[in-house]
Amino acid sequence: MRQYILDQQDDGEPIIAGGQANGKKHWRSLEELADSPVFRELVRREYPEQAANWHDPIQRRTFMKLMGASLALAGLSGCVYQPPEKVVPYVKQPEEEVPGQALFFATAFSLSGIATPLLARTNEGRPTKVEGNPDHPNNRKDGNDPGLSATDIFSQASVLTLYDPDRAKTGLYRDEPRPISSFLDAIRAALDEQRPKQGAGLRFLTETITSPTLAAQLKAILTEFPQAKWHQYEPINDDNARAGAMMAIGQPVTTLYDFTKADRVLSLDSDFLSGKPGTLRYARNFADKRRLIEGSRDMNRLYVVETTPTNTGAMADHYWRLKPSELEMFARLLASRMGVESSTNTRTISSWSNMDTTWIDSLVKDLQDHKGAVIVIPGREASPAVHAYAHSINSSLGNIGKTVFYADPLEANSVDQRQSLQDLINDIEGGRVEILAMLGGNPVYNTPADLKLDKNRMFKVSKLRVHLSMFRDETSELCHWHIPESHYLEAWSDARAYDGTTTIVQPAIEPLYQSKSAHEFLALFTQQYDRKGYDILKDYWRTNAPAGTRQANTNQTSAVVQSQSSPATKPAATPANQSSVIAPLPATSPDFENSWRKWLHDGFIPNTALQTKTLAVKSGWSSQLQQSSAQSQNPDSQVDIVFRPDPSIYDGRFANNGWLQELPKPLTKLVWENVAHISPNMAQSLGITNKVGKDGGDFYLDALEISYRGSTISVPAWITPGHPDNVVTIHLGYGRRLAGRVG
Template sequence: MSASVALAAAGCDGPEEHGHPLHARARGTEQEAASYASVLDLEGLGRGVLVRTRGGHAVKIEGNPQHPASLGATDIFAEAAVLSLHDPERSQRIRHDGAPQMPRQLNAALAAARDALPPDGAGLRLLTGPLASPTLARLIGEVLNLYPGARWHRCDPLADDAALDGSLAAFGRPVAVLPDLARARAVLCLGADPLGPGPAQLRQARDWSVARRNGRAAGALPHLFVAEASPSLTGARADRRIPLHPAEAESFARAVAATLGVPGLASSGSHAAAAGVAEALRSAGQAGLVLAGRGQSPAVHALAHAMNHTLGAAGTALRLTAPPMARPERMTASLAALVADMVAGQVTHLLILGSNPVQEAPAALGFADALRRVGVTLHAGLWFDETAQRCHWHVPLRHPLEAWGDSRAFDGTPAIRQPVTRPLVEVAYEEASLLSALLGTPLTARAAVTATWRDVWGEESFESRWAEALETGTAGGPAPAIAPPLDPGWDRPGRPPSTGLTAIFAPDPGLREDAQNAWLQEMPRPMTGIAWGNAALFDPQTAERLALSPGDEVELILDGRRVLAACWPTPGQAPGCVTLPLGGGRAAAGAVGSERGFDANLLRPADGAWLAGGLEVRPTGRRAALVATAPPHRPDGSGAVPRLRAGEELPPITPQASLHPSWPQPGRAWAMVIDVDACIGCNACAVACQAENNVPVVGPAELARGRGMHWLRIDRHDHPQAPAASFQPVPCMHCEKAPCEPVCPVNATVHDNEGLNVMVHARCIGTRTCSNNCPYKVRRFNWNDHRPSLDTARRNVEVPLRPRGVMEKCTYCSHRISAARSAAAVEGRALRDGEIETACQRACPTQAITFGDLNADDSAVAAQRRDGRSYALLEHLGTRPRTTYLAPVVPGDTT
């Protein structure tokens, strides 16, 4: 009886525990799952989301249209958060030296530790990741006021300290650079990747697609120049990409600045491409913009500020604000100071909140060894990871979808994070409650958050503004713009980089800190096609000189530190550079994330530098375990993606002769158009499709055999001219004359009355004749029964699970079509154009996907079919696909 009562209590969480109408009104109709606004952090900064729930459980994440960092779109990390929430390997219990403990034992230990602290808290250290939460910043400030001898440190492996130093040199203060790509007419990226993964990707990708769309209409496309050492998503879409060794970056920037006439320049540089780039920037004037990225020196960042100041870009192509992060400082210096204090025996108590420094800090820094010298260490995190295993105490944290909190976006916009799902871990803590316990006044996380915003809004307006913030997903506006003057002595030339083969440390474009997430592990990286691991990216010349082929194992040596990695020659990589992705080679990331690829942190210098010269490469003569879904170089020799100059048009799509009988379709005719000119290859659509349709993960062995189950793939077509590549999403074409249908012996793949090519799984006997007859190769055979691995609390109940031995493919999200049709019938109206959004369409940050009724002449999809850029994939086969494309437009002159 007592067990039954306990189980019932655990399953009956009140509105204090998850999204509930008492906190915020649900979005959506009664026929749909309820959605609640919240916020998810990436690199410490928030992106607004809407979380769809069923029975108190989160099943799907969408972007919040009212949040400036998402604008209704999602990235791969937001989409995959629901899988991390339901990860069965999440930390489930309190541990002391690895042994499970009860909460009362933890409370007693914390009380004893607090009593052992001296009155000023000397010896107490707090360590967090990057943090922009107003509530956590307030609580940490109160802890430091109560214990003046305590210190707060941060660990951020992706921190760009050079950007901070560059802004201090240029303006004498930290600044955040917020580009407005929608208003930019010419952009120069010095190692910057504004269209690549990051907390501002969704907004910047949307803005750039708007600029392209407006430019096509006006007949004057904006210019995008990218000077970088390793290929990126932004570089792939650039009008001109300049492979640039880091040793040449400052000289190139100085050459551009000198041509622009930037005042106060200490010296000029030289580069053949500088004059043309500078001329484009000068012609754009205030709509010109220069961005410097990770890995650039402080001098390059200062040069970018000076060029923007000379162009007058502030207020047009960019906005400067105070940084949204709490207490901007040099992250690597902060962590190095903590290690020095631990080695010196000055740290007696260390509280680590939501960070994994043993894994994320450079191995040369020696954090793991220094940690042993601390008397009391407590780690709070979602997983029992590398740091948790080396701490005396470990406590589970609640997942962000389960916990109260707040955050700021890249532009400073605040938002409240509310629980939107039932807690899946019985005993779990929140950062705010742990910090309040240090203050001797234990509070729930909700009480801490409400206290913060009660002080901001005042008592009289608090209740109304609180309710509005929970419902809309924002709690205020962006940070105000600032206009600091340029320091007269801003130009401080940097030291020349060391010579020899250069190691470039870079974030893995598909992981960040999410190595435990199988959706992210199995999604091929857009520029390499690698999944379930990583590889060292070589330029083809260096690979040829060392006689290395794709997948060969090499030993990388830097300052005596060694690691084994796979070699992957990459076209576009600057000669003399080897890019080493961070985030792989984990030792304690569970069955999904452990031992995937190599750990670049083992080579990274102790100061967290993004570049290091003197890299040695020694082939081992062995092959590495590498899963790659595409060859390292696939030139577009087939003309699969036509490219147009401004004003050019393609011949209209005309029906080809067919042996299939014709039949009238007087009703709706669902169709999709994908704008290749807007697609940036970010994979958000593919992960959204996987989350929406219960698409299973097959693992590295099956993926290597070509048995991946993704219903939507993104083909990258490399071009010898700019842009360097085109990304072409390929779902099911839903052919009107479908070659898959007549060959099915049991009539399992058929057309419905609205033109959808549907699968009747109950009929399918797994002959795979339909897949053999599909020229687009978009049908997937379910070799294994993946249903037991799909958690029923996570999966979308509107989409049935498919048994082993049947074909799967894109359905145009037919369940969404059905739900919208039912809602319209209940309301006694016709379906509206744009009312139905497929999962891939909703996730796309550039709005490259349009879906609707082709038979409605006034629909958006019909209008795009009539566009002069419209083309069909393999049109000559006469399949008459319902999925068509819009060709990219290239500038007439990219010199």
Template sequence: MPPLIDGPPRGQRDLEELADAAEGRRLVAQVFPDIAQAGPVDRRTLLQLVAASLAALGMAGCDDSRDGSGHAPLLSQPRRTPGLAPGEPVVFATTLELDGYGRGVLATAVDGRAIRIDGNPLHPASLGAADVFAQAEILALYDPDRSHGPVEKGEPRNPAQAQAELARWREALLAASGRGTALLVEPSASPTLRRLLASLRLASPEIALYAHAPLVGDQAARGAERAFGRAADIVCDLAHADVVLAVGGDLFGTGPGHLRHAMDWSARRRAAERPLPRLFCVETAPSLAGARADRRIALRPSGIAPFLGAVFSGLDGQGSPDAHPAAVAMAEALRQAGPAGLVTVGPEQPPEIHALAHAINLRLGAFGRTVRAIAPVLSRDLGSIAALAEAIAAGRVSRLAILGGNPAYDAPADLEFVALLRRVPETLHLGLARDETAALCRWHLPAAHPLESFGDSRAFDGTISFRQPAVRRDGFRLSAEEVLGAFLGDGFGERERLAATWRSAWGDDSPQRFEAALAAGVVEGSAAEPVKVTLSPDWDRQDKAPAPGEVDIVFAPDPCLHDGRYANSGWLQELPKPLTKQVWGNAALIGPDTAKKLGLERGDHIEVGLAGRVLRCPVWPLRGHAEGALTLPLGYGRRAAGRVGTGIGFDAFRIRGSQDPWISAGTLSKAAGRDELTTTQHHASMEGRQIVRTVDDRDADLQDRPPEASLYPAWPPGRHAWGMAIDLDACIGCNACVIACQSENNIPVVGPEEAARGREMHWLRVDGYEVGDPSAPATAFQPVPCMHCENAPCEVVCPVNATVHSSEGLNDMVYNRCIGTRTCSNNCPYKVRRFNFSNPRSGPYATPEEAHNPQVTVRSRGVMEKCTFCVQRIAAARIAARMEDRPIRDGEITTACASVCPTRAIVFGDLADAESAVSRARGSGRNYALLGELNTRPRTTYLARVVPGGDGP
């Protein structure tokens, strides 16, 4: 039989004719200039390019979208996603809550999977930055230990049975007007949730509503009522502050506005003329703000009230001769600053300290410039968990619904909430996982993750932001709003329920305003208006110090696990704590002299006594910690966290009471036994080397010597020369860059055993060193990625040429060439290369595949890994610029670490462009190369930290 087609198909013959023609080669030079400049284009390459272009054009034409809302459908099958090509990122503006306050974020999804969290530049709480907790929500979303269905008495149930149970609850609420029913929610600034609770009260007037979150207290609210005679929240504006005194807490590390505070303070220092603004900290345990402070005073909690009282008296020149010398000097600095002065107080401080700070700010005239008062953002009309415990003990609760939270783990120990919960006949729990509370409830319903649901919230300044799903829900999961809607029988869907809130609030039925706010993630102009406050006439400063106990015990949120909700996140368990660099565990922090008196060394066990309760835990003597005090981090010791977090560390909630939940007087003694605590940095000494450099703020220039001559031949200049500059004066050591790098580049978690062997895999680490006065040193943080050296010592020793230099200056790794000799790591003076000893795709610590960035390969075991300057982002920008026939713009490429940094300490760009931001940064007099004496000529350089050199407190 003759062939049906004589020769190649017509389409193939057309391509071959085009490849042989001069016109075809001209088109390649026009569309693909980089390829054409590399040399003559052969026939095979041209055929590949044209075929790929036709395939892409075909996919672009397959747009069967029927959705007129402007939102891409959330489908998990990329081939069926209307209007999107597979692998094309989609960004959703949404909101994540922490301790009730909203933080605006951008969730990037690829093929229906959320892979990255960045800050929303339009949201006042983030301004484009993101902390470690927001980024770790990706792992929480894809946690394999999440609940996959409803459970009754430990037995799986189907969604229909769960819906029937919710209907029975609704019937019981209507039949008895809510009598005997209690509802426990997490504190939230959500207007929609607040509206639903108000509607539930109207429908069932006798229902009892309570709120609980272990890190949300009322000390600040009571302090405002004492000072002003009314409830108010305080919003600080560090962008206009010349002198800031931070008392307790962590201005840059905790609280609903910490990202904004860090960003404003850094911008203020960057824009200020000399002399620079001053930051003073008075605290018990070292914090990120204390590490960054120009002057830090370590005091046990019982000494803070007299110190701040001396500052208050010193404003009028009435300082006591017995006052702390630093208090007198700080009072003078604040007095000279006047309205540009500011005093902030941590949430753990008692109400009288908050009231005293308000009085100082009023005396300075700071209200209206560096601080303002607004109506409370969080609702204060719900009962406390102590009131709920009392109602259960009195037999007034026969039904209890717990919507979010984990009170069986984190409720105050003196309430004995676990025993009380067992006494309630009908209990229902809504949560992401079957945690300690779920195990005690009759019904457990799986909760929808915030990245899977609609909702709203308010920021620390009252700004309204919306929440929308970035992925489609997998299976039966409910949000708290949906459960309340089921109790009310409102019949709305999630989106309609949210829209109904704002149609009523705005008095506007048109959808355009709602759609615009949903797309932006923020309601423009919705920040709370300031309220006028004056000092109450019967205000009493009460600065008399409480009688100190044997030891002052301070409870604090853990910088990695917060209140324990992130215990099952391998990213955060393996994230080094900013000041101790401890991983996979916690320890009680104590002053060195106190430890020496008790004969304690790192890892030794201690017994802590508080109101008859005893806790046994390891201790960590920490330089800079106040003597006579002990800090207990919360969030560890989980009993049902999941395969990653269960059984890690000790549970400080076991002795935390309800009367003094933050600061208490207790006892301390040495106990038998010790633990080997794992840390990623074993000392903070620079061993005489100029690793972290400082300059005087009166003359902020380094006399750095130019690079020496080299035996290496110079790399020929390319079209681009990518480089990075890191400002040590801006870095606060928050670790946001570390998690961003891990999320972006699919960096594996190795687990506690491998971490103890020093085999952590982070491509970016943040080292901490002591600088300044040896008697009272400050801590300087230094992020250390790959330096991308021009004279890279790693490249010349690789026996298989697996680490090579690109034409644009990147030190690249070819993973499939690497045979694991590790000679490159031995030859790297910066120790930024990591060897993958284990299989990252298996084991209990493996990152779920859904959380992987599809643009970055997942490496196999036995290869070297390191920072690549996010080469995948460089490639994406190059393609976009080529398609638009333009050069790559400065700032168009932002590495993952730079994009989330709250202080904008990291700048990335093209050094071949003399006007680029990175070139301007490297032109600063503070610029220097790390270990520049080795003449490796790194593409990553640093700007020295600025320290006060003149007279001052």
């Protein structure tokens, strides 16, 4: 838009940036193309007309005169007298601490339980940047591959969250600051009351957990309190994928894909290039297959059928948009054409979407011509039936074991999360919950309307409600206790990467506040309540080291020199840009110590990836499904609502991160706002435009009022080309009440 202002002619008509001598003009958005007076006013407001004067050296001097007073005022703060203060220098500078030279520590950032392997850069003991860990198995094709150092936006922005001034700094009891030792007294007394009842009133609510150590802690507590229960819920989960696998295979599985061997890819509402676990690896492998290497003119082909525009759809060679209620019928029709399922329903998809079935016939032929080199990948939000049909189609094409692989669930405790939340709500309503401990998440804000963990339900847990989180949020507000959670750059932990490789989370700095990691928080529920995260993690892997690792380094006699400036609270974290062999190891040291130091240096534990397994798709699984689905198809006139994770703030947990709020969303370039995405045809039928109105000093868009299951919201409407008709897409994460100064 800045170039739009700078390219203004004297008569006010814009010269669109990139205009050519042949008269063709380029535009950045539909609003810029329309060039309405309201749009010009909006641009002038963001980029004042005086900005154009910077092109003229004479006018620049005028600008400096006008701004002189402001610049002088801004400089006064540098002249304010500062009182003398004492500083403590290094008595003995640590060997690895060189001013101006960065250190890198292998660690990992977890989102929905899935670890992204990272290298955290520290300068003088402060984390300043993260990049991908190129040595991690997820980021390397083989031993000769230099590795992938890419990260996602959430990992990059996580450094800002570490220094967020809105982070919780101390324990709170009914919003009053209290030391965590006071909470320890409260929980010990509450647990003593539960022992005679074997923990019948104790409940834990967590998000998705893949950490082997954290899962072992929870299971140990449940062993001590056999009647206690562990529930899991987060709004962005794999419930549909789990249910689809149960339908088609008979057991929950983790499905892994090898895009390096796929010549044809069919996405069924899957944004695998930017919105799926394993995205970094999948995107790289997919791109490699599209490069025209010397001597080869073949490249992969991408078919995309989706219900809302995505980055993956923008890359498609062949694209079709459908309503969510039509996607299952499309998958069924595709399976029927391939001879996988013989549908008894005579109604075809063309009767209500005007799809040319010859397109499906061409798709079927292309997929069958490349058997064993195809991937059919369903989206996380696709219905269980779509996932089941994808399993059947992949099986019929011979993709299993070649481009598609099955393994045990990645989660430490694979459950239907919606059902798990339902069970918790039932126990609360039945008065069976006396202690509710919530680790992370924000269930008061993000639980669905029909299972809302609202004020009325929370207050039925009368004895003790405690929430562990980095911020005081909507859930913390309704709890007796709020315990600050340590940032991952302050804590020891572990988590599984998308392929199951156990990835070490090690700190790069001491905790900035009086916080606890999830491991240290759970330790408060045990007899060893003062254990540190480092000890918990190391002791677990001392007894659970995978085969082949204990003797992996028997020829090494090395250890890491202890550093007085170590960011860790226990033995020094191992800088990844230093050799893990820098001091002699005593001959009496067990082999585990060698392996442990190497794991910390490399950032992962070898031989822990999920083992693929051979599974067969059940026959006849869809007979009952076809009967029920045929009766529940939505008419063309009905509007479908699509909920998707926000590209910038996910499910709302990053609402207070200014970097992410400022990041333009893909395809629309919107920032700092949530909208209801609709198609141009739907907008025309409703009389909605993307024109920005002005009321006094405020700007506004046309709004939609959406009602669903008794809840009504008003959302600005945004016309998105390529969006299916009669579909409204809304991103999660907005509407927060307690999100900090930025959110």
